[in-house]
Amino acid sequence: MSPQFQTLAALVLVALATAWLVRRSLAKRKNPGCGGDCGCASSEVKAAAAKIARP
Amino acid sequence: MALPSHIAAAPASTGSRTPIYALVGNPNCGKSTLFNALTGLKQKVGNYPGVTVEKKVGTTYSQHGQPITVIDLPGTYSLAARSPDEAVTRDVLLGRRSDTAQPDRILCIVDATNLERNLYLVHQILDLGRPVILVMNMMDLAAQAGLNVRVARLEKELGIPVIACEAVNGKGLVELRVAMSRSDLPLARHAWDVPxxxxxxxxxxxxxxxxxxxxxxxxxxxxxxxxxxxxxxxxxxxxxxxxxxxxxxxxxxxxxxxxxxxxxxxxxxxxxxxxxxxxxxxxxxxAGTVGPTSSDKIDAVVTHPVWGWLVLGCVMTLLFVSIFTLAQAPMDWIGTHTALLADWVKSHMMAGDLRDLLTDGVIGGVGSVVTFLPQILILFFFIGLLESTGYMARAAFIMDRLMGRVGLNGKSFIPLLSSYACAIPGIMATRTIEDPKDRLVTILVAPLMSCSARLPVYLLMIAALLPNDRVSLGAKVGIMLLMYTLGTVGAFGFAWLFKRTLLKGAPPLMIMELPPYRLPGLKDVALQMLERAGIFLRRAGTVILGISIILWFLAAYPKAPAGATPTQQLAQSFAGRAGHALEPVIKPLGFDWQIGIGLISSFAAREVFVSTMGVVFNAESSEENTAPLRDALKAARWPDGRVLFTPLVCLSLMVFYVFAMQCMSTIAVVKRETNGWKWPVFQTLYMTGTAWVLSFIVYQTGHALGF
The missing domain is CATH 1.10.287 (Helix Hairpins)
Known part of the structure; x- marks a missing residue:
């Protein structure tokens, strides 16, 4: 793997990581909280809660 | 027995819709345990009152396999709500909430050892005119206490199904499912009528x-x-x-x-x-006069004004000794294999940016954090064990005396205790506190309790500060205890200050229930430990991985001219420039620009400091063999050749992390819970300001004394 290709691949990975972190941060702004990171309500509980929401 | 005048026809059947049961009861009557047993959803099960703060929902199945929805409502002693979580229970049962359908049926759980006190809530619930099933929990403990609870008599008096149960042992669950499967549950016919x-x-x-x-x-x-x-x-x-x-x-x-x-x-x-x-x-x-139970005898020691503190001190010491001794071998194994993996990548790839990204960024960054997994697991094993046996409520009882003196509400103990794991659930648990000022004070001081994200920072600094071959285990445990004590004392000190200045209020009253001691539920403890391991690894594999990749870029670009040493490359990189810009502010604390990079990056999350050090010091290393981070820190030097990580700098850095508000997720949750930016901004400023001042005092005093 040439050094030039390695540089390109590394920069693509950096761009992907940045985009993912930005997207995650924006999603948290819409629905703030710990996102399950710290033992908050799990996605299963949230899904079940949504099911019983009044129509 | 004649029906009271208000009882009329049964409510309409739910038809083909999944029936909804509300699970209600006093705090600490085993409600969460029963919910887990019925639904299989794994939650934190604690012995102290008020653990259930949020509404939780799960699905169980009738004896015919039909789904049944169960809403686990916050514990309350009566429908006269005194706190936001109790208000949620009242509102759901009364159909006041627009976001939740009113439950069709009610599963009311009571503690058989305290039946009279529990019946007040039952009495109010029977007034609702909904079908109710009464679950008489802790029947084994009632029998041990010499109480003969006549279930059949109660069933006859109330006219509703009453199920004897031991939720923690799974006894009575079959009978309960059968009762829940009935389509024709009778309405209550308690004899009380309005004066x-x-x-x-x-x-x-x-x-x-x-x-x-x-x-x-x-x-x-x-x-x-x-x-x-x-x-x-x-x-x-x-x-x-x-x-x-x-x-x-x-x-x-x-x-x-x-x-x-x-x-x-x-x-x-x-x-x-x-x-x-x-x-x-x-x-x-x-059964006649009953003497003190075994719980009473144990409590005479563990809640004693003097012996109680001694027991608490012993328990905490045992916890930290275990963290250092039991975790050493698996930590060494992870550290060695992380280094071997980095070396393997180096030997199988040509030199280049991708190789550096993988070894210095991904393996160096994430690996340095994952190394601490065994210690995190041991911490949560002990926390689970203490909760499961009932000791945690005794610790709360002992601490309440101290908390009362600083003006904190006794209910603040649970949020503060949760904050040792993570400040976010701790801050969310403040919803149980009735007084808005007490609640705000607790939110403001909760992040001062040393959370598990600080543990890797403390451990790394202790490892750099105290090499294994020169100091005793006692010294390491002592420093760790000192950091946890410092955070706790800081929280109490600031609570005292806030209650006398910004948020003045009357001294709070506290009523607390001490549950009987129980044998630990090892399954629940193990599940909680595994859940925490999952959370830790998920963070390492997502957020910390992402930040490590970006940090590698910031440390590797822009490129220095050919022939520059790794240190020169790092110094002129984006990260190096940011660290240099911060250096004048942190130099009085004994920190250089490389530590400054760690301080900036760890605003995302505290443990990122460790991965940043991994990235920074791996990037500086020009050797083909990857050195453990601890050794890399010991080798770090100032430009004039002085050792960078002296014991005094390590101590100063630990003190900084005890007090600094280095967690964006916590700031976001405080903003949500206080409905604005005012308090999170204030909290960030006062905590980080205190961190700077105290680190300054530690470093400059130590320096003046010749350390």
Whole structure:
């Protein structure tokens, strides 16, 4: 793997990581909280809660 | 027994819709354990009151395999809400919440060892006119306490199914599922009726609730009774307000009773207690005089004003000794294999950016954090064990004396205790605190408790500060205890200050229930430990991985001219420039620009400091063999050749991390819980400012003393 290709691949990975972190941060702004990171309500509980929401 | 006048026809069947059961009960009656047993959803199960803060929902199955939805409502002693979480319970049961359907049926769980106290809530719930199943939990403990609880008699008196149960052992669950599967659950027929002088007020309010607030007649009557005995002062978001006409009628009766000088609200409550007292004396038989239980005997020591603190100190010491001793071998294994993996990548790839990204960024960054997994697991094993046995409530009891002196509410202990794991659930648990000022003070100081994200930072610094071959285990444990104590003392100190300046308020009262000791539920402890391991690894594999990749870029670009040393490359990189810009502010604390990079990056999360050090010092290394981070830190130098990570700098850095607000997720949650940016900004400034001042004092004093 040439050094030039390695540089390109590394920069693509950096761009992907940045985009993912930005997207995650924006999603948290819409629905703030710990996102399950710290033992908050799990996605299963949230899904079940949504099911019983009044129509 | 004749039916009371208000009981009418049963509510309409749920038809083909999944029936919804609400699970209600006093705090600490085993509600969360029963919910777990029924639904299989794994939650934190604790012994202290108030663990259930959020509404939780799960699905169980009838004996015919039909799904049944169960809502786990926050624990409460009565429907007269005194805190936001109790208000949620009241509002769901009364159908006041627009976001939650009113439950079709109610599963009411009571502690058989304290039946009379638990029956007050049951009495109020029976007024709702919904089908109720009464679950008599902790029957084994009641028998041990010499109580003969006559389940059949209670069933006959109330006219509803009463199931004897030991939720923690899974006993009675089959009978409970069978009862829940019944399509024809009978309505309660408890004999209590409203005292005659109060009946007109109840009737008028109930009629208005039906007409103006669109309530069903039975619910309207129950709500009228509640309004007349409770000021209805606690309202939470999502709760439908009363109509103006109903409010007018309520105020009219309150004013009229006040003018008459008669306490009819008190009469109503007393009337309930009389009925409950009579019922309890019929149902519970005591086997003579019962001496102190084994729980009482243990409590005489562990809640003693002197011995209690000694026991708490021993428990904490044992916890930290275990963290250092038991975790050493697996940590060494992970560290060695991380280094081997980096070396393997180096030997199989040509030199280049991708190789550096993988070895210095991904493996160096994530690996340095994952190394601490065994210690995190041991910490949560002990926390789970202490909760499961009931000792945690005793620790809360001992701490309450201290907390009362600084003006903190006793209920603040649970949020503060949760904050040792993570400040976010701790801050969310403050919803159990009734007084808004007490709640805000607790939110402001909760992140000062040393959370598990600080643990890797402390451990790395202790490893750099105290090499294994030169100091005793006792010194390491002592420093760790010192950091945890410093955070706790800081939290209490700031609470004391806030309660006397910004958030003045009356001294809080505390009523606390000490549950009986139990054998630890090892399954629950193990599940909690695995859940925490999952959370830790998920963070390492997502956020920390992402930040490590970006940090590698910031440390590797822009490129220095050919022939530059790794240190020169790092110094002129984006990260190096940011670190240099921060250096004048942190140099008085003994930190250089490389540590500055760690301080900036760890604003995302505290443990990122460790991965940043991994990235920074791996990037500086020009060797083909990757050195453990601890050794890399020991080799770090100032430009003039002085050692960078001296014991004094390590101590200063640990003190900084005890107090600094280095967690964006916590800031976001504080913003949500306080409805604005004012308090999170204040919190960040006061915490980080204190961190700087105290680190400055530690470093400069140590420096002046010749360390």
């Amino acid at each position: 005659a002088p109060i009946a007109p007020a109840v009737s008028e309010l109930a009629a208005s609730l039906v007409e103006h607030d669109r309530k069903q007649p039975l619910i309207a009557r129950a709500e009228a009774l509640l309004l007349l005995t409770d000021q209805d002062s606690v309202r939470v978001a999502g709760s439908t307000p009363l109509s103006p006409r109903t409010t007018e009628i309520l105020h009219h009766w309150q004013k009229r009773w006040a003018a008459e000088g008669t306490d009819w609200a008190g009469t109503l409550v007393n009337s309930r207690y009389e009925a409950i007292g009579q019922l309890a004396s019929d149902v519970v038989l005591r």
